[in-house]
Amino acid sequence: xxxxxxxxxxxxxxxxxxxxxxxxxxxxxxxxxxxxxxxxxxxxxxxxxxxxxxxxxxxxxxxxxxxxxxxxxxxxxxxxxxxxxxxxxxxxxxxxxxxxxxxxxxxxxxxxxxxxxxxxxxxxxxxxxxxxxxxxxxxxxxxxxxxxxxxxxxxxxxxxxxxxxxxxxxxxxxxxxxxxxxxxxxxx
Numbered sequence: 001x002x003x004x005x006x007x008x009x010x011x012x013x014x015x016x017x018x019x020x021x022x023x024x025x026x027x028x029x030x031x032x033x034x035x036x037x038x039x040x041x042x043x044x045x046x047x048x049x050x051x052x053x054x055x056x057x058x059x060x061x062x063x064x065x066x067x068x069x070x071x072x073x074x075x076x077x078x079x080x081x082x083x084x085x086x087x088x089x090x091x092x093x094x095x096x097x098x099x100x101x102x103x104x105x106x107x108x109x110x111x112x113x114x115x116x117x118x119x120x121x122x123x124x125x126x127x128x129x130x131x132x133x134x135x136x137x138x139x140x141x142x143x144x145x146x147x148x149x150x151x152x153x154x155x156x157x158x159x160x161x162x163x164x165x166x167x168x169x170x171x172x173x174x175x176x177x178x179x180x181x182x183x184x185x186x187x188x
Contacts, residue, residue: 003164018100033161036095040155043073043092084150094138121147
């Protein structure tokens with residue numbers, strides 16, 4: 001079941017859901033979601049070199065997506081004036097908020113775009129909306145501008161929303177994937 005604003009407030013107050021910095025409930029909460037904001041750190045994919053087309057093969061033994069991302073992107077900080085995301089450009093970004101969903105709370109979440117930005121062409125995740133029970137860290141966003149005009153991204157702007165759900169039972173194990181505790185892991 002999806003948590004409503006009332007249940008989200010209660011879960012945060014009881015520390016079943018941890019969000020740091022704490023959200024402003026008057027601004028961040030809607031009836032069934034919690035808005036998160038954009039961290040100033042982003043990774044911008046390098047432009048292709050003419051005649052060179054990199055091929056990524058995730059099936060290679062020992063493949064590590066964080067290493068590949070480090071090679072294919074440049075670390076940048078969004079200036080106060082903002083970063084213009086051009087059409088058809090993919091970047092990696094993070095939420096400013098650190099999110100923790102303990103396994104024992106039976107709460108998981110989905111990160112989704114905000115409709116006001118989606119209608120301009122901004123996608124905030126590429127087929128990866130699940131925030132598993134046991135997740136700890138800022139949420140990495142795979143952002144792409146599908147629109148026809150550049151979109152100005154500014155640090156601290158409301159960029160996505162979390163929809164919290166209760167699981168049918170307590171998982172045997174929590175999230176243990178490569179993005180656990182990714183706090184600044186790929187930022188560094």
